[in-house]
Structures are given as structure tokens and as C-alpha cells.
Amino acid sequence: MANIGFKFTRRGQNVLTTNAQKIAFSSAYPLDKILFEFQGAANATKPHGLGYKPTTLSWGSTGVKGVTFIDNYQLTIAAAGANRAIVLLQQGS
Amino acid sequence: MPNQGLKLALPGKSILSNNPLDYILWSKYPPFKIIKYGNGLIDVGAGFSTTNVTVKHGLRYKPAYLAYFENDKNGRYWLDGVKLGTLSTFNSGTEEQAIVSAVDENLVFSFTNPAGAPAKKIPFYYALSDRPAFDVAAGIDRPMGYTSANAGIKLSPGFNVLNAKLYQQMVNSNCDYLKYHSTTTNKLTFNNSTNGELTKEHVHGLGYPPFFLVYGYFDNDVKEYLLPVGTVPQPFASGAFADTYRIVIDIVWAGSAFPSTVNFNYRIVIFKNNLLNML
Numbered sequence: 474m475a476n477i478g479f480k481f482t483r484r485g486q487n488v489l490t491t492n493a494q495k496i497a498f499s500s501a502y503p504l505d506k507i508l509f510e511f512q513g514a515a516n517a518t519k520p521h522g523l524g525y526k527p528t529t530l531s532w533g534s535t536g537v538k539g540v541t542f543i544d545n546y547q548l549t550i551a552a553a554g555a556n557r558a559i560v561l562l563q564q565g566s
Numbered sequence: 567m568p569n570q571g572l573k574l575a576l577p578g579k580s581i582l583s584n585n586p587l588d589y590i591l592w593s594k595y596p597p598f599k600i601i602k603y604g605n606g607l608i609d610v611g612a613g614f615s616t617t618n619v620t621v622k623h624g625l626r627y628k629p630a631y632l633a634y635f636e637n638d639k640n641g642r643y644w645l646d647g648v649k650l651g652t653l654s655t656f657n658s659g660t661e662e663q664a665i666v667s668a669v670d671e672n673l674v675f676s677f678t679n680p681a682g683a684p685a686k687k688i689p690f691y692y693a694l695s696d697r698p699a700f701d702v703a704a705g706i707d708r709p710m711g712y713t714s715a716n717a718g719i720k721l722s723p724g725f726n727v728l729n730a731k732l733y734q735q736m737v738n739s740n741c742d743y744l745k746y747h748s749t750t751t752n753k754l755t756f757n758n759s760t761n762g763e764l765t766k767e768h769v770h771g772l773g774y775p776p777f778f779l780v781y782g783y784f785d786n787d788v789k790e791y792l793l794p795v796g797t798v799p800q801p802f803a804s805g806a807f808a809d810t811y812r813i814v815i816d817i818v819w820a821g822s823a824f825p826s827t828v829n830f831n832y833r834i835v836i837f838k839n840n841l842l843n844m845l
Contacts, residue, residue, distance in 0.1 A: 478577050484718035484739040493838035500577050505744040506595035528835050532699035536628050536668030542789035557700050562586050
């Protein structure tokens with residue numbers, strides 16, 4: 474990565490580094506921004522309105538990875554029992 | 567939305583844009599913060615058995631996490647879940663299973679060997695977020711986290727920067743962030759000539775195993791599943807791993823009646839974060 478644009482390294486790291494692990498923010502690295510967090514019971518839905526399928530992470534009440542469906546318009550909690558999901562805005566999806 | 571808060575647009579993009587993808591930072595959309603990386607090792611005995619390793623994080627809430635397992639130190643890093651490394655069988659006791667769970671102030675890493683399997687070493691790697699994986703109980707406030715020192719750069723729109731908790735801070739140079747690299751979409755096509763298991767690899771070009779996620783769905787089902795998943799309720803099993811140069815998708819069709827042709831559509835999301843170089 475060239476040293477042009479905006480860069481914000483992690484504390485203690487040389488701002489000239491090109492190692493992605495040492496850079497917190499950079500105009501070359503779009504960050505994963507959180508659109509919303511949603512917790513609900515099985516079949517609970519929440520529209521996201523993006524028109525594409527965003528990157529989604531979810532966890533169940535027991536702390537294991539949850540099962541969540543995502544389509545172009547909404548998020549659906551799929552697993553039995555409550556789940557919590559974090560919906561990220563994502564480029565190129 | 568009013569133009570208040572903190573915004574940092576990507577080069578060439580207007581600071582007045584309403585598209586969040588035009589921004590490096592926008593305080594309306596906090597970035598996915600990583601407050602701790604870690605790793606460990608599960609020493610699994612031979613035969614059908616489950617071994618758990620508990621890691622105490624002390625956060626007082628169940629943190630959102632990303633986790634990966636390496637199968638017997640072979641340089642392949644799998645998404646946590648069922649069907650680690652072997653997808654040709656489906657029944658409990660005859661397949662490998664690697665699962666993480668957030669329990670109280672611990673992360674529990676669990677690996678199940680199938681019957682007849684040799685003893686193995688299973689390294690695991692994880693990242694913890696300032697976000698909870700489940701609602702924080704009443705009376706329990708989320709702590710500052712691992713990096714509470716008032717050194718470095720902090721930005722906390724709407725909160726006093728000297729005492730804002732980590733999850734109230736938009737930027738903290740003591741933390742790392744999930745850094746997007748690329749998205750790849752493709753499909754695997756099952757037909758009568760296949761045996762029900764297909765793989766496909768995608769070169770990521772990073773030179774190290776990155777954090778990644780994979781989503782997929784079969785034809786006629788517009789909803790995506792986050793891999794890996796078992797065979798219930800959906801009619802397929804799935805897994806995916808990363809190594810230093812590629813992501814490999816491994817899908818098994820497990821429907822009761824094998825169709826003439828069916829497509830498994832998938833989406834790979836790759837991050838620049840390095841599984842093996844956790845600073």
C-alpha cells in the first residue's frame with residue numbers, strides 16, 4: 474500500500490508501515506461499520522433496507538454462533554431461542 | 567441525517583454523501599472494534615471424545631467474537647462450527663466438530679474427535695469485540711476493556727473522551743478494527759454425476775491466513791446462511807478454511823432426494839486481519 478491518503482496507525486506503530494496489522498484506519502482499508510445490532514426470538518425479523526445482503530454475525534443465548542438468515546431486505550433470527558445479530562455495512566456484496 | 571458528529575470520507579468522495587460506504591469513518595456507524603486477540607491449543611485424545619479448553623477473558627459480558635480452528639497444525643484455518651476438515655459424513659460420532667461458546671466470562675473452545683480418529687493438536691485463534699454477543703444483564707456495565715490507558719488517540723463523539731468506555735469510543739489506537747479486504751461470489755453446481763461433495767478454492771493473495779466469513783444458499787432460497795452449518799434444518803453441510811494463499815469452500819449436499827441439478831451460491835468476505843500476526 475502506498476503512503477498516500479489518510480492513515481492512522483495503532484499505538485506505538487510507525488505511521489510509514491504498510492503492514493495492515495499495524496494500521497487501525499486507512500483510506501485504503503474500508504472499515505466494517507455496524508449498521509445495527511438486533512436481538513430477538515426465533516423468526517424475529519428486522520428490515521435493513523440496503524437492497525443487498527450485508528455481512529452479518531450472530532450468536533445464540535448459549536454463546537455459540539447463531540443461525541441468522543439475511544436477504545436483500547431483512548434479517549431473520551432463525552434458530553430456536555433468542556439470538557443476537559450484528560449487521561455490518563459491507564462493500565461489494 | 568444532520569451533518570453532525572464525525573465524518574471522514576474516502577478519497578474522492580464528498581463529505582456530504584449520505585452513502586455510508588463513501589466513508590472511512592462516520593460516527594453514525596461505529597466500526598467493528600477488536601479489543602483482544604488470542605490463541606490456544608486443544609490436545610484431543612484418540613477416538614470419539616470431546617475436549618474443552620476454557621479461556622477467561624474477564625469482560626463481565628459475553629463478547630462478540632470471531633474464531634478459527636487449525637486442524638492438526640496443517641496450516642488450514644477453519645471457521646468454527648460443525649464439519650471441521652471432513653465433510654464426507656454427517657452423524658454425531660463420525661464427524662469432527664469444533665465449536666466456540668461464550669459462557670459468562672469465559673470462551674470455551676471445544677473439539678470433538680470422531681470414532682477411530684487419532685489424537686490431534688488443534689490450535690485455535692480468536693478475536694474479541696467490544697460488542698456483546700448477547701444483551702448485557704441489568705446492572706452489569708461493559709468495562710473499559712483491555713486497553714483503558716489514556717495514551718494514544720481516542721475519538722468519542724458524544725462522550726467525554728477521558729472516561730468514555732471502550733464501546734462508547736469510536737476510535738482508540740490501542741485497539742484493532744475489522745478491516746475489509748474483498749468479497750468474492752461464486753457457486754458450486756451439484757448434478758447427478760457428482761457424489762454430493764464439492765470444493766472450490768479462491769486465491770486471496772494476502773500471503774497469510776486472513777480472518778474471513780462465508781455465506782451461502784441453494785437455488786430458490788434467497789436467504790443466506792453463515793457457514794459452517796450442519797444438515798438441520800437446511801439440506802446441506804458446509805465448511806470453509808483459509809491458508810496463506812486461498813480460501814477453500816467445501817459443500818456437501820445432504821437432501822433426502824438428490825436433485826438433477828442444484829446450485830450452491832456463496833459469498834466469501836475476506837478481511838485484512840492476519841490470523842497469525844496478532845499485535
